Amino acid sequence: MFKTFLKDESGAQVVEYALIIAVVSIALVLALQLLGSGAPFTNFIGRLNTCLNGPGPCV
Template identity: 90%
Template sequence: MFKKFLKDESGAQVVEYALIIAVVSIALVIALQMLGSGAPFTNFINRVGVCLNGPGPCV
């Protein structure tokens, strides 16, 4: 009975997918925090807004 339990791998795929989702979620949270809290990113968004809204220096 114990050997049968050790050989049963039916739940292994669910655990693997859960771990992958957790790692990807953590990476996304870290990336979004880094992008959202910085002057370079804010400056980039402002420049894109100026270029899209009309004539102006799009450098």
């Protein structure tokens, strides 16, 4: 019974997908922290907001 349990690989794919999701999630959080904390990103969002909502030309 124990040998068949060790040979069973049906749950291995679920663990692999969970690890991939965890790595992608960590990378996404780190990237968003780097982008959100800097002044260039804030300036970009401000210019984008002005361009979309303002009456003047986009520069």
